[in-house]
Amino acid sequence: MTLRRENSSGCIGRQMATVAMIALLLCSCQSVMPPIPGQQAPDSPAPPASDAAAATDSRGIVPERVPNLGPNVPLCPGPLPIPYDVKCTACASDELLCDGGDHHLPVMVSPEWRLYGLDPQDTVMHFDTLDGRTLVEPSNCVCLYAPRFGAVRSVTRLAGSEQIDVPNGMMLPVVAARQQELKIPATSLQRYQARGEVGRRLPEDFVVGVNPVPVSSMLRLVGFQDTFLPFENLRVIRQGIYESDEKARLAQAIEAAIVWTDVQALQVTIRGEAAVALTGDQRAQATYTIKDLRKPCLRVIKVASTQTARPGDTVDFTIRFDNLGEQPLGNLVLVDHLTTRLEYVPGSAQSSVETHFTAAPAGDGKTAVLRWEVEEPLEPGHGGLVRFRCRVL
Amino acid sequence: MALSIVFSIAAGQVAAQTPSPAFRPPMPICYQAVEFIGPPGTQLSVAAQGAFLEPQPLPQVASLLVGPLYRIRITGLTGEAGREVFPTVELIDRLCPPPGQELKFPIPIELTEDDLQLALSGHFVTRVIYVEDPALALPAVGDPEHPSWFDIGPGLDPLKEAKHWGRPIAILRMGGRLPDSTRGPDMHFLAGCPPVVLHGQPRRAPIATAAATSAPGAKP
Numbered sequence: 275m276t277l278r279r280e281n282s283s284g285c286i287g288r289q290m291a292t293v294a295m296i297a298l299l300l301c302s303c304q305s306v307m308p309p310i311p312g313q314q315a316p317d318s319p320a321p322p323a324s325d326a327a328a329a330t331d332s333r334g335i336v337p338e339r340v341p342n343l344g345p346n347v348p349l350c351p352g353p354l355p356i357p358y359d360v361k362c363t364a365c366a367s368d369e370l371l372c373d374g375g376d377h378h379l380p381v382m383v384s385p386e387w388r389l390y391g392l393d394p395q396d397t398v399m400h401f402d403t404l405d406g407r408t409l410v411e412p413s414n415c416v417c418l419y420a421p422r423f424g425a426v427r428s429v430t431r432l433a434g435s436e437q438i439d440v441p442n443g444m445m446l447p448v449v450a451a452r453q454q455e456l457k458i459p460a461t462s463l464q465r466y467q468a469r470g471e472v473g474r475r476l477p478e479d480f481v482v483g484v485n486p487v488p489v490s491s492m493l494r495l496v497g498f499q500d501t502f503l504p505f506e507n508l509r510v511i512r513q514g515i516y517e518s519d520e521k522a523r524l525a526q527a528i529e530a531a532i533v534w535t536d537v538q539a540l541q542v543t544i545r546g547e548a549a550v551a552l553t554g555d556q557r558a559q560a561t562y563t564i565k566d567l568r569k570p571c572l573r574v575i576k577v578a579s580t581q582t583a584r585p586g587d588t589v590d591f592t593i594r595f596d597n598l599g600e601q602p603l604g605n606l607v608l609v610d611h612l613t614t615r616l617e618y619v620p621g622s623a624q625s626s627v628e629t630h631f632t633a634a635p636a637g638d639g640k641t642a643v644l645r646w647e648v649e650e651p652l653e654p655g656h657g658g659l660v661r662f663r664c665r666v667l
Numbered sequence: 668m669a670l671s672i673v674f675s676i677a678a679g680q681v682a683a684q685t686p687s688p689a690f691r692p693p694m695p696i697c698y699q700a701v702e703f704i705g706p707p708g709t710q711l712s713v714a715a716q717g718a719f720l721e722p723q724p725l726p727q728v729a730s731l732l733v734g735p736l737y738r739i740r741i742t743g744l745t746g747e748a749g750r751e752v753f754p755t756v757e758l759i760d761r762l763c764p765p766p767g768q769e770l771k772f773p774i775p776i777e778l779t780e781d782d783l784q785l786a787l788s789g790h791f792v793t794r795v796i797y798v799e800d801p802a803l804a805l806p807a808v809g810d811p812e813h814p815s816w817f818d819i820g821p822g823l824d825p826l827k828e829a830k831h832w833g834r835p836i837a838i839l840r841m842g843g844r845l846p847d848s849t850r851g852p853d854m855h856f857l858a859g860c861p862p863v864v865l866h867g868q869p870r871r872a873p874i875a876t877a878a879a880t881s882a883p884g885a886k887p
Contacts (some may be wrong), residue, residue, distance in 0.1 A: 368798050368834055369762060419765055421798050423775055424832060425816035428793045428825040429785055582768060614806045640806045667806055 369421040371583070371666065373397065373591070373613050374576045376412035382458050383408045387607075390458050394641045395613040399595055401603040401652075403570040408605075413574040413593060414524070420583040420666055422615065498624050498661070505579040506592050514596050514657055524575070571599035573657075574608075583666045588619060591664065596657035606648035608660060611636060615667045618642050622663035627652075629660070698730040699761045700773035701837065702869055704813065705741065706780045712740040713865065714857040720865070728773055728866040733758045735861035741841075744783055752786045754778065754841035755858060760834060762798070770866060774837050775814050786842035793840050795825040797833035 372395060379391035381398045387408075392398070397413040502512055508523065510516045572595060579590035593610070597603050608629075612618060623631045623644065630647040646660055703711050703725055710722035713729065719740050731737055734757075741752040756776055764772040774796060782792045794816070819828050829835040846856050854860070 368800050369764075371801060419768075419772070421762060421764075421772060422804065423814040423836075424797055424799050424829075425777065425814060426795045426797070426825040426829045426832070427782070427816055427818050428795075428823065429818070430791045430793075430821065431789060582765060582771070584772070613801070614804045615801065617806065667804075 369419060370417045371420040371613065371615055372415050372417040373610075373616060374413045375415035376410070379457065381410050381412070381609075383410060387605075389609065390456075392609060392611050392643070394611050394636070394638075397574070397576055397593070397608075397610045399572060399574050399606060399608045401570070401572060401607070402605040403603065404601050407570075409570060409572070411572040411574050413576040416576050416578045416591070418578060418581060418583045418589065418666070420585070420587075420615070422585055422667075498626060498659075503579065503590065503592070503661075505577060505590070508577065510575060511577060511592065511594050511659070514594070524577075569599050570601055570603060572596070572603060572606075573598050585666055587666045589616075589664050589666060590661060592659060592661045594657060594659050595652075597652045597654050600654055602651045602653050604651040606652055608646040608648070610644040610662075612642050612644065612664065614640055616664040617667055618644060619663040619665055623660065624662070625658065625660045627658035629658075697733060697761060698769075698864065699733050699758050700728060700730050700770050700866070701756070701758070701776050702773040703727045703729065703739070704775055704777040706745060706778075706783070708743050708745055709741055709778070709783075710743045712742070713863050714738040714740075714860050715863055716860060717854065717857065723865065724868065725778075726869055728770060728869045730864040730866065731756065731758055732861050733761050736858040737861060737863065738856065738858040741778060741783060744787070745780070747783075747787060750787055752778075752783050752841055753844060753846065753856075754786070754839055757838045757840075758836065759838060760798075760836040762836070770869075773869070776837060776839055777813060777816075778839070778841070782841060789842065791840070791842040793825050793838065795829040795835050796837040796839065797829040797835045800833045803832055 374395070374397040376391075376396050376398055378393045381389055381391045381396060381400070383389060383400045385408075389400075395415075398410050399413070400408055400410045402408050506512065508520050510520060510524070574593065574595045576591060576593045579592075580587075583589055591610075593608065595606070595608065618633050620633070623633070623646075625631065625646060628649040630649060632645045634643055634645070635641070636643045644662060648658065652658070705711070705725035709725050711725050711727050712719035712722045714720075714737065722740075722742055737756045739754055739756060741754065744750060744752070758774070762769075762772060762774065776796065777794075782794070785792050796814070819825055826835055826838070844856065846853055
């Protein structure tokens, strides 16, 4: 309770201080802010200042004059100037242009390879495993600072005699429409009652399986017109090696991929293959053996060439995918449903592996869907790169 | 009815009422860069120290405080020699650009030729500038230097309409008021002359190409 009072009083104190500063600003028109440090001051000539009330024109307006904006003249006392470096505690997401990941409904693939739940802004890659399953792996989400503005105009006239009343009795025919929407259920209901604990395993038993894939997989940019671009200077992009010091740069994309999460534990390999604990108890030692895990695992990383963009700018996107599993993956298809503010630049798609690329409008007619069908299966430890260019609308 | 529409969004009231402290933290006192855009030949004067500063050609970038009302003067209208318009600008929210790029992303305050002519003919023009909601963004290919806008009919609140499409961030009003030539400098008309920093005309960078070394080309 005491703490709440302290916070409340502190907040009131800050508000009073804020009101006092605003009142000071609004009441003291004797000053003009000096230029913000580091910003350009107006370069127009500065005639000598004169008393504002001394000379007025026929309409009562003081003739133009430019006050002395010299940095050595503190014209505005108090806490001002306050530059732009106010902490942005709640940056609005409406100023960001994001692309990538899997939003809203999860993307699912039908047996006919038809995608459901592919929303604008989604970037996913689906593939087939050896046991016949079709899995979907989303990429990370890349966000650019690219606010776009609009305006609403209202024109009124301060004359009541010209007010036009809204006519009554207007009929608006409504066309009967039937909407059909097929959605795949995303949740399931478990009706079985829990009978009890079937087994208990101590936390020491859970040893993370480390993929026995090669540590490095340097990609040759076959088919690219250029070598790696400056914004692709990440080891995870160039060599497929994820390092912790690059985590901050990759995290700038707001949502790092789950596969980037580091799991640090004792790692045991036998003859280059992953080993799992055969016995798990509370003793210090454990017996390891080789087990054929055959887990499929795909990593998809998306990066952009810039972090800010204005409407009209072009942005390069690079997507790297790696098979981190222990079995080859087939029928890999990379799908990028561009958001409405990204327009694909025709002819800009490139890839380091043999792919069949298509760019087609989406069902809504407003966005585009980029699709790369990798022609060859992807062996464990191998990967590929695709690159394309978009124009910010 | 027309009067009630105008007074429902009287100058200064929006910033005093929004944002709600229940949802957002108190707005800090800070500058926000804006870019005044107007027809070719028009000039802008900002009220400061009880008078209007030297006219500057549009477009013009300036830093304004969020909250106070600013009175500006527009001169040099085509075909309207000697006539002036005195709009007001009120910032009710701010942007959060990356540090050091505040002047690269100003709020566009556009005064179109049509707006100025309507104001000269006695109409009251209100423009509410908003940050577009990305979820509602249309793939419109317009002029990047001139944000898109639309008219609403009589009886509709532009602020409410702007909230429907995004986050209102600035209000531009023009028409209706002229300085009283018999009273001399009118501090009330000049809206208190809050601090302003002029940065001159925007230095337009060329349209950013993603990678100068990379030419688009399909894989063979």
